[in-house]
Amino acid sequence: MAQRHRTVENSLNQENMHAKVATKAVIPPRGTVPKRTALGDVNLSEANKLSNVNSNNNGMAKKDGVMGPPQVLPKKTVTGVSTKNSSESYSSKQISIIDPDENTKNDPQMVTEYIADIFNYLLELECKFPIRKHYLQGHQSSPKMRAILVNWLIEVHMDFKLFVETLFLCIAIVDRYLQENIYISCASLQLVGITAMIIARKYEQTYYPDLDDYVYICDDTFSKTQIVQMERDILEKLNFNLGRPISLHFLRRYNKIAQVRMDHHTLGKYLLELALLEYDMSHIRPSIQAAAACCLSIGILNEIMDLPKIWTPTLVHYTTYKYSDIKITIVDLAHLIAKAETSKHQMSRYKYSTPVFAKISLSSKLHGPLIRKLTSTPLTKK
Structure with a gap:
């Protein structure tokens, strides 16, 4: 079967390029990997590594791991009428929904006919296996x-x-x-x-x-x-139930719907990894965390101050979340970005400062006006 063209899918499949595929366990030679005593503080001189990287890089790499402009998918309204007609009413334009799977409907590997059922099932699983607040x-x-x-x-x-x-x-x-x-x-x-x-x-x-x-x-x-x-x-x-979905599953889907670039997706992953460290966010449903990361990453890199404009009717339709549902989580993620540089726990920031991840954690946009605006909002009482 001839290989079909892909946009976001090809790039998202490259996220694990840094993971060496082998037939047996992979570990560097003994003596090169630092040993760790039980719950000892990590001591890899992360601060020195980050300062060295910061001194040589003023922002995010422009080429490493970054896609070109995304392919624009054809627009369809709910009734199948194109939105390009300038004679359409304002209200009809507001309910226009873009089909993110239009270009992959004939690809059996993308199973587009089952995607809605798959993600509905994942939404059920995250409610079936919740993490309690203040557990x-x-x-x-x-x-x-x-x-x-x-x-x-x-x-x-x-x-x-x-x-x-x-x-x-x-x-x-x-x-x-x-x-x-x-x-x-x-x-x-x-x-x-x-x-x-x-x-x-x-x-x-x-x-x-x-x-x-x-x-x-x-x-x-x-x-x-x-x-x-x-x-x-x-x-x-856990009663052998390991199928609780992770936020990364939802992020990939939401980013495809939003037709983002690879740097948006990388920033979204970085936000979700920062959330892993935060106990006060562990109870938030993975799908909500992913939706907030998707919206915030677009706002940061595209320098859009009005975030509700990013959360289009298409995203509302496919994610089932309104902007009001993810607003508080977006503010929480913004606070994580603001304190990441001074946090005692630097491994995630160091990881995303490498060229493999486009040095996204060093981007000057992470200290831009949007983050300052969001962090001026007090954190919600956890």
Whole structure:
């Protein structure tokens, strides 16, 4: 079958280019990957690395990982009438809906006839397997301990060159398990995190992880037996339900609907990774986080101050969210951007300062008037 032309899909499939595909576990030679004691603060001199990158780059790279202008899809109204007719009434133009799958309807690999059902099902799953608000209340672990753990897991994810889906699923497993087990203390929290990474890797990757590598990267704090026992306990607590969707699934779909460039998508991923670190955002539904990241990334890079204009009738139709539904989450994400540079947890910012991710975390637009406007709004009471 002849290869068909793609716009956003080809670029989104390149997000995991940094993850080395192999038939067995991949880990750098021992001695080159820093060991980490249980829940110890990450110490890779991130600040020095970022300052060096900042001194050589004043903004986002113009070419690395950035797509050209997106292909404009044909517009259709709800009744199938083109919106190009200048004689149409104002109200009819306001309900015009662009079909984002128009160019892929004949491609069996894109399964366009099932997309609506698939995402409706994902919306059901995120409600079926929620993360409770303030789930660490009365817990032996704390939000600060969770943030340190997530920052370390991002580093482990980078060291092992894993798929980005593996990281998001790993953090979701950690949150869902912690809300079911209040007796996890600082001593065993790292064991939960590394075991969740192993489970996520089995779920998302194409090769089986080597437990010896995980024991090594934890500085032999835990044995293989302890990891296997924790894996069994996590799966039992979650009743083997690992299908809760991640925000990245929704971001890809929403960005296709919005017909964004690759740098928009990269910034959206960066926003969602910053949200992984934030305990106060862990309970927000992945689809809402993705919708907010999609809207905010377009506003930042296109320097659009009036964000409701970005959230078109097409996006409302396909995401099922009005702008008012995502407004608070957009403000929360803006505050995360504003404090990212001074945060103690720098792994995600360092990761997105590399050319693989178009150095998006170093973009001067992240300190632009839109972020200043949004951060002037006080955070909602969590």
